[in-house]
Amino acid sequence: MRNKWMPFIYIFAILLIGAAFIDLPYYVMKPGDAHELKPIVEVAGGDKDAGTLMLTTIKMGEANYLSYALAKVRDYEEIIPIEEVRSPHENNEEYNIRQQYLMQNSQQNAIIVAFDAAKKPYSFRYEGVYVLNVFPGMPAEGVLKAGDRIVAIDGKEFKSSQMFTDYIQTKKPGEKVTITFMRNQEKMEKRIALKQFKGNQEKTGIGIGLADQKKLISKPKVTLKAEDIGGPSAGLMFSLEIYNQLVKEDVAKGRKIAGTGTIAPDGTVGRIGGIAQKVVAADRAGAEIFLAPDDKISPELKKQVPGIVSNYEEAVRTAKDIGTKMKIVPVHTFDEALNYLLTRK
Structure with missing residues (x-):
């Protein structure tokens, strides 16, 4: 009886293996990790305080038949059409390089914002x-x-x-x-x-x-070791960690603070993708507070994407859904995030 079914078992195994290597025109997005920023950000001569600031990530990869099927049944795994991820004529290598460039630009913006707040020079x-x-x-x-x-x-x-x-x-x-x-x-x-x-x-x-x-040149020098992280969404948390090392006060006040959001040179915090997945990652890492962009949704965008809500609103929904005790805090600017952390216990 066993010999009778062996050919079918082999065929099924071959199909399963093949399904893991055949790419589909989709990406799968799922929760990543919460990375402590102290080992990633180094300000020459800067203070390393007891509190912890963390950036949050998502895991994003091209879908195959296996990952597509798993994403259909797993919580907080999303299937995204490839055209919503990559620009026209952009291959996967170019997409990854663009994400690296966006990360580098985000890091520079974070230095600008933190140094402006701490009144330190750069060029x-x-x-x-x-x-x-x-x-x-x-x-x-x-x-x-x-x-x-x-x-x-x-x-x-x-x-x-x-x-x-x-x-x-x-x-x-x-x-x-x-x-x-x-x-x-x-x-x-x-x-x-x-x-x-x-x-x-x-x-x-x-x-x-x-x-x-x-190339941004700062005094003191800032070194960021984030080669494996792409995209601009860590900008807010980078700026807070850099500022935290520039000043004597512990911005986190001994707490575990996670968050996300792009950062503009003027300190404006912007919308990011994968907010639900990042809330899950922060909760798994034991964060007490999660800083979420409270972006404004324009009427035009609401027409294009019915049901769209701000990052903050989606973060609150996710926190409620997973039953976390982590506090979700809406932020519009770096100054607003910093003020919250410095004035709340």
Whole structure:
């Protein structure tokens, strides 16, 4: 009897293994971890207090048949269409690099906000144009890669990506330019012919998505060890930890504080994705307080996404659903979050 069923068992095992390796046009998002910030953020000569500030993460990966099926039955695992995660023409490698860039930019914003609050000096050094992605069928394809840093065109250095774009627009389709760029700390140089963008006959280029690359120089120096974390959502918590090390007072007052939210240079806290999953992660880590962006939902967005609520409202729902004692605190700005932590026991 056992021999009779063995072929079917083998076939089922092969199908199960295959299902784990066949990607679908979806991503699966699930709770990640709450990371203590003291080992990640280091301010030279800064104070390390008894309290704990934590950033929260989600786990996001391309779906296969197995992970898709599991996400359907597990709590706080969401299935997201790939077009809601990745930009058009963006592959998975480019998506990951964009997330790294967003994290780097978030870290710089966090330093700006914390140093402004602590009245400490900083400055910037422009380092070139950061390549976020390369458009298929355009001249840069096969020459440049996401993550490259363009430092000069035809030997000319620029102080902004806009100046770079303006210079390219002075050229005609078919003309060649010399691109000088850095890749993995190696300086490279290539000649590229310009081409008109499909669907926009007035625009000429090499076909890249780009952003400014600036290095922030601060006194004291700030080092952030967050290579494995992508995206901008840790901005608020980074800024609080940096500020906490710059001043003598313990911002957390001995408590375990978790949270999330983007941070703008002016201290505004912005909406993030995966708030429910981050509340779950914070609760698992034993956080006492969770800082959540209290973003305003515009009428236009409500029409586009019926039922959408602010991060704070969703965080409160999730906290109630999982029965946590963790307090959910709404924040609009860095100053508001800091004031809450300093004035509440």
